Each structure stands twice: as structure tokens, then as C-alpha cells.
Amino acid sequence: MTTFHEKGYRDYGKRCIETFLKHWPEDITLLVYAEDVDVEEKDCRLQILDHSEALPRLLEFRQAFADNPLANGICLSGSSLQRDYRWDAVRFSNKVFAVTDAIRRYRKTVDQLIWLDADTVTHRDVPRSLVDRIAPRGEQLAAYLNRRIYPECGWVGYNLHHREILTFADRFERIYSSGYFLAMKESHDSFVFWKIAQQMEQDKEARFKLLGSNRAKSHVFINSVLGGYMDHLKGDRKAAGKSHKSDLTRRRREDWWR
Numbered sequence: 001m002t003t004f005h006e007k008g009y010r011d012y013g014k015r016c017i018e019t020f021l022k023h024w025p026e027d028i029t030l031l032v033y034a035e036d037v038d039v040e041e042k043d044c045r046l047q048i049l050d051h052s053e054a055l056p057r058l059l060e061f062r063q064a065f066a067d068n069p070l071a072n073g074i075c076l077s078g079s080s081l082q083r084d085y086r087w088d089a090v091r092f093s094n095k096v097f098a099v100t101d102a103i104r105r106y107r108k109t110v111d112q113l114i115w116l117d118a119d120t121v122t123h124r125d126v127p128r129s130l131v132d133r134i135a136p137r138g139e140q141l142a143a144y145l146n147r148r149i150y151p152e153c154g155w156v157g158y159n160l161h162h163r164e165i166l167t168f169a170d171r172f173e174r175i176y177s178s179g180y181f182l183a184m185k186e187s188h189d190s191f192v193f194w195k196i197a198q199q200m201e202q203d204k205e206a207r208f209k210l211l212g213s214n215r216a217k218s219h220v221f222i223n224s225v226l227g228g229y230m231d232h233l234k235g236d237r238k239a240a241g242k243s244h245k246s247d248l249t250r251r252r253r254e255d256w257w258r
């Protein structure tokens with residue numbers, strides 16, 4: 001699953017869909033929460049949900065915090081106001097409310113729900129064996145890309161059979177809808193996800209599968225097993241259409257990286 005708006009679709013979402021349809025296993029569907037955009041691609045493996053109709057709780061949240069500077073990443077730095085993604089909860093709430101909606105919507109019919117950032121390009125055929133191997137199983141509620149700091153949540157696999165999956169979804173959403181995120185050190189989705197995961201592990205409610213490395217600091221996605229098949233075009237990498245060679249901390253032999 002993923003989500004994007006009109007500009008996001010044109011800049012990177014369209015390519016994400018096209019490369020998904022070309023390289024992913026035929027029995028895996030891509031679910032898109034599309035915000036005010038008509039998706040041109042048509043395929044039986046592509047399911048489109050209207051962002052506004054499917055996510056009323058997101059719209060309520062946006063309305064409630066639209067005029068709150070701190071909820072929109074605007075903070076005081078020295079003597080001037082600056083925008084910082086670490087506190088831009090409204091921006092990142094799209095992902096949060098889409099994930100929680102999908103968990104509730106599909107938990108009885110789907111085994112694993114994978115969040116994939118829309119600025120991801122699939123450059124090589126993804127084996128079904130890989131998807132199964134890195135999926136969370138049993139007591140593992142989710143699989144994510146850990147690193148030294150908060151995780152890279154461009155990829156998160158959710159085990160929809162886990163007994164506490166609805167507990168996780170409720171907490172993830174409530175931190176935003178209640179305004180509690182304003183009291184947290186950071187309020188973007190990756191930080192909030194991390195704090196919930198840490199608490200659930202501490203309380204022995206769930207375990208989590210780690211796909212990254214505690215030594216990794218920045219672009220852990222492409223340096224994990226996922227980099228052999230996908231490229232996550234974070235930030236200015238979107239314009240270049242590819243991650244930087246300097247992002248790689250391991251030698252990759254795939255054609256994409258040569």
C-alpha cells in the first residue's frame with residue numbers, strides 16, 4: 001500500500017506504480033490511497049481508494065490542527081521561524097491514517113500489509129520468496145528497517161494475524177487525533193512508530209522483525225536486502241531519479257547500481 005496527492009503522482013507515484021506492476025509477484029496487489037488525483041494505470045493488481053472518502057478521520061485531524069504551527073512543522077530557530085519535518089505531523093499523518101485504515105479494512109482477508117513509500121522505484125523482479133522471508137511471523141507484529149536513530153519507515157510489513165494488531169493501529173492513530181504528538185520529542189510517523197514498537201516490546205505485547213542495522217545512520221533502505229530490488233528516492237533523489245552512489249555503504253552488484 002501507498003498514498004500520494006496529484007503532484008506526488010506526477011513526480012514519483014506514477015513510476016512507483018509502473019515499476020511495481022512490472023516487477024512484483026502477480027499475486028500481490030498494490031493498494032493506493034489517492035488524494036485528489038485520477039490514477040491513469042489500470043490493472044487487476046491495482047486497487048485505488050479515494051483518499052477523502054476512505055479517510056474521514058484524517059480529514060478531521062487535518063482540520064483540527066490546520067492552524068497549529070507546531071503541528072505543521074513550524075518552529076522557532078534562533079530568532080526566526082523555520083519548517084522542520086521532525087514536527088510536521090500534519091504532513092506525515094497521511095501515512096498514519098492510511099495504514100490504520102488498511103489494517104482495520106483488510107485484517108480478516110490479508111496476511112501481510114506492506115507500507116511502501118510512493119517515491120520507491122522497483123528496478124528488479126521481486127521474488128515471492130523474498131517477500132515471505134522478510135515478512136513478520138508469529139509473535140512479530142511488524143518488520144521494519146531499524147537503524148541507529150528512529151527507523152526508516154519507507155517499508156514496513158504488518159502481520160495482520162497478530163493478536164495486538166488493532167491495539168497498535170488504535171495507538172498509532174490516537175497519538176495524532178488526541179494531540180498527544182505535540183508532547184513528544186518528534187512527531188513524524190517514523191518516530192511515533194518507533195516509540196509504540198519500543199513500548200509494546202517492553203510490555204511483552206509484541207515482537208518486531210528488524211530488517212536494517214543498528215550501525216546504519218541514514219539511507220538504510222538501499223543498504224538492506226531491499227536495495228537489491230528497489231530504490232527509495234528520498235528528498236532530492238526524486239529529481240535525480242536515483243539514489244546517490246555515496247548513499248551506498250555496501251557493494252551492490254545489481255545493474256541498477258552500476
